[in-house]
Amino acid sequence: MSSVPRVSVVMPCLNEAETLERCIRGALEAMREAGLPGEVIVADNGSTDGSPEIAAHAGARVVPVPERGYGAALRGGIAAAMGEFVVMADADDSYDFGTVPAFVKKLEEGHDLVMGSRYRGRIEPGAMPFLHRWLGNPVLSFLGRLFFRVPVSDFHCGIRAFRRGAVAKMDFRTTGMEFASEMVVKAALFGLRIGEIPVTLRPDGRSRAPHLKTWRDGWRHLRFLLLYSPRWLYLYPGLLLALLGTALILGLLPGPRRVGELTIDVHTMLGGAAMVLVGMQAILFGVFTKIFAITEGLRPMDPLFERLFDRYVTLETGLVAGATTGLLGLALVGRVVLAWRAAGWGPLSYAETMRWMIPGTLLVALGAEFVLASFFLSVLGLKRR
Numbered sequence: 001m002s003s004v005p006r007v008s009v010v011m012p013c014l015n016e017a018e019t020l021e022r023c024i025r026g027a028l029e030a031m032r033e034a035g036l037p038g039e040v041i042v043a044d045n046g047s048t049d050g051s052p053e054i055a056a057h058a059g060a061r062v063v064p065v066p067e068r069g070y071g072a073a074l075r076g077g078i079a080a081a082m083g084e085f086v087v088m089a090d091a092d093d094s095y096d097f098g099t100v101p102a103f104v105k106k107l108e109e110g111h112d113l114v115m116g117s118r119y120r121g122r123i124e125p126g127a128m129p130f131l132h133r134w135l136g137n138p139v140l141s142f143l144g145r146l147f148f149r150v151p152v153s154d155f156h157c158g159i160r161a162f163r164r165g166a167v168a169k170m171d172f173r174t175t176g177m178e179f180a181s182e183m184v185v186k187a188a189l190f191g192l193r194i195g196e197i198p199v200t201l202r203p204d205g206r207s208r209a210p211h212l213k214t215w216r217d218g219w220r221h222l223r224f225l226l227l228y229s230p231r232w233l234y235l236y237p238g239l240l241l242a243l244l245g246t247a248l249i250l251g252l253l254p255g256p257r258r259v260g261e262l263t264i265d266v267h268t269m270l271g272g273a274a275m276v277l278v279g280m281q282a283i284l285f286g287v288f289t290k291i292f293a294i295t296e297g298l299r300p301m302d303p304l305f306e307r308l309f310d311r312y313v314t315l316e317t318g319l320v321a322g323a324t325t326g327l328l329g330l331a332l333v334g335r336v337v338l339a340w341r342a343a344g345w346g347p348l349s350y351a352e353t354m355r356w357m358i359p360g361t362l363l364v365a366l367g368a369e370f371v372l373a374s375f376f377l378s379v380l381g382l383k384r385r
């Protein structure tokens with residue numbers, strides 16, 4: 001270990017006595033052979049099998065992290081790191097620490113985050129469960145690339161490296177396995193330069209079961225990706241619902257339609273109105289979520305979003321839009337009321353009057369939503385401004 005380390009290798013640890021020493025000595029030897037001044041930090045998460053003593057004896061600096069969880073342990077270890085570059089890797093001997101210099105070299109080329117890729121490298125037989133290899137990791141990595149446009153083939157690789165100064169501003173929040181996703185997602189959102197190198201995954205050296213729980217931790221990763229992408233969680237589904245509902249309403253406004261052997265009429269129009277209402281609510285939730293995430297520091301500032309809200313999306317424009325929409329809806333409802341008066345306030349032809357009543361009440365409801373949403377957006381914007 002160097003008194004002035006350039007590289008800090010951080011290993012999260014919870015009862016890794018069987019493999020920990022091999023990992024520490026492998027990392028130290030790799031840095032020594034490459035001439036890299038470095039240190040190994042073991043972020044101990046409450047081990048009861050003697051792991052802290054083993055780590056100290058092998059030459060690592062042990063950092064106790066009382067808050068439980070994979071992410072919590074790594075956050076504690078990263079906070080204690082002194083090196084310019086940080087390499088984090090699992091302590092189960094499933095990764096070759098001889099690749100530490102290769103990660104550092106990639107960082108020296110100008111990258112801020114360098115991911116290991118097991119899919120572009122090699123996965124040895126028995127090293128990864130079938131569901132993880134062919135379903136969990138590929139699907140979650142695909143969604144991460146789709147949602148955040150990240151050029152990463154393996155979102156959840158257990159070995160990666162980064163510039164300590166570059167990630168310091170990210171303010172990591174997660175404590176569990178989803179920390180692996182949070183790091184990549186925030187690196188993309190903050191505009192960091194991300195690279196990737198192939199690595200080999202081998203069967204780990206532990207006799208106990210892994211801490212990773214397939215379905216629980218898979219859901220935590222998926223939930224994190226959705227929560228950090230209001231565009232895909234709210235905006236796109238909302239737009240799809242609203243457009244489809246609007247098409248149904250406009251298509252049925254002149255009269256019933258034949259679709260094959262089916263006849264669709266005002267009942268389908270009512271369903272379309274519900275779709276528009278839910279879709280618009282989803283769109284508004286997407287806007288609320290993004291503003292909240294920016295004001296709370298969960299996401300970086302979006303210049304286009306900021307410009308739109310400073311110039312166009314104001315309380316006053318929202319009130320005007322809401323009032324205009326509501327008045328248009330009242331006009332359609334008024335047409336039905338006039339028809340009712342002409343019928344002597346007696347029974348009406350539902351097939352005719354509902355054709356105007358449904359879009360009229362929808363527009364009144366949307367107008368009220370726009371007014372309420374405008375006030376709520378102004379409240380959310382107080383801290384931003």
